Amino acid sequence: MNYQFEILERSVCYKGFLRVEKYRMRHELFTGGWSDEITRECMERDHAVAVLLYDPDLDQIILLEQFRVGAILFPGRPWLTEIVAGIMDNPHETSTDVARREVSEEAGCEILALVPICQYLVSPGGTSETITLFCGRVNANTVLSDSTRGVSNEHEDIKVRVVPRAEVMCLLHEGCINSAASIIALQWLEINLPRLLEQWVL
Numbered sequence: 001m002n003y004q005f006e007i008l009e010r011s012v013c014y015k016g017f018l019r020v021e022k023y024r025m026r027h028e029l030f031t032g033g034w035s036d037e038i039t040r041e042c043m044e045r046d047h048a049v050a051v052l053l054y055d056p057d058l059d060q061i062i063l064l065e066q067f068r069v070g071a072i073l074f075p076g077r078p079w080l081t082e083i084v085a086g087i088m089d090n091p092h093e094t095s096t097d098v099a100r101r102e103v104s105e106e107a108g109c110e111i112l113a114l115v116p117i118c119q120y121l122v123s124p125g126g127t128s129e130t131i132t133l134f135c136g137r138v139n140a141n142t143v144l145s146d147s148t149r150g151v152s153n154e155h156e157d158i159k160v161r162v163v164p165r166a167e168v169m170c171l172l173h174e175g176c177i178n179s180a181a182s183i184i185a186l187q188w189l190e191i192n193l194p195r196l197l198e199q200w201v202l
Contacts, residue, residue, distance in 0.1 A: 003028040008037065019044045043127040049098040050085035050133050052117075052185035053107060054165070055140035056200045061168045061186075062107050062143055065159040066150070074178070081161075081171065082179045085131070095132040103136060106158050108149055113137040113200060117188050122180065131181050135189060137200055165189075 005027035014020040021044050026035045053062035064082050071078040086102035088095065096114060103111050117133040140162050150156025163171075171177050172186045189196070 003030075013041060041126070043129070045127070045129050046087045046089045047130045047132070048085055048087050048122075048181075049095045049102065050083055050131050050181040050185065051099045051103055051111070051114075051136045052083045052134070052182075052189060053103065053109070053111075053136050053138045054189065054196075055138055056197055058140045059165045060140040060162050061165050061189075062109070062138060062140065063161045063163055063168065064106060065161065066157060068179075080179050081177050081182070083182045083185055084136075085181060095134075099134050099136065103138075105151055106149055106156070107138075107143060107160055108147065109138050109142045111136040111138060115196065115199075117185060120184070133181060133185055133188075135185065135196065 005025060007023060007025050009022075009024040011022050012019065013022050021042050023040050023042060024037060025040070026037050029035055054060075055062075062084070064084060065079055066082065068078055068080050071080055084099075084102050084106045086098055086106070088098050090098075093101070099114060100111050103109060113136070115135045115137075117135055119130055119132045122129040122131055143160060143162050145160060145162040147160050148158065149160055150158040168177075168186065169190060172183065177183060177186065
């Protein structure tokens with residue numbers, strides 16, 4: 001059944017680095033009829049793109065380490081081990097354009113091939129943000145491991161690491177990687193590696 005919903009009112013509560021909007025709404029119920037009026041706040045922001053960088057010839061993965069405000073109170077520390085990611089803040093850029101730009105800015109290398117993984121809602125209970133996820137083929141020899149990169153006017157301070165795939169998978173299974181995009185991409189790589197190697201390695 002094609003269930004319906006109705007937005008009764010939409011207003012901006014806060015606008016800064018993030019934007020928070022308040023919705024008054026109602027929706028059809030599985031049991032029939034309509035819900036009572038519901039009020040919810042939703043964090044609105046530009047959608048994002050993330051790229052897992054993999055060199056199939058050297059069997060190495062490019063990882064980044066950077067400070068994340070959302071992890072300040074997370075057990076451990078707020079410097080997270082992640083994959084390349086960036087915001088789609090230019091309406092003239094496609095997700096592929098953003099992927100190539102962010103890889104150049106954050107990892108200092110070029111994407112040789114790009115495979116789509118998925119697009120998913122980050123946390124639909126409270127934010128509209130989506131992430132479009134890719135796996136990008138790179139030449140790890142062109143990446144300077146332990147270098148520091150990032151766009152200064154965006155206050156980025158990013159450490160780049162070139163890590164053997166087996167070591168990265170150990171980090172994943174030991175719970176040392178706890179950013180959703182990174183987990184999803186690495187689990188995808190683990191499942192799809194044979195098919196990817198057939199595609200990328202002659």
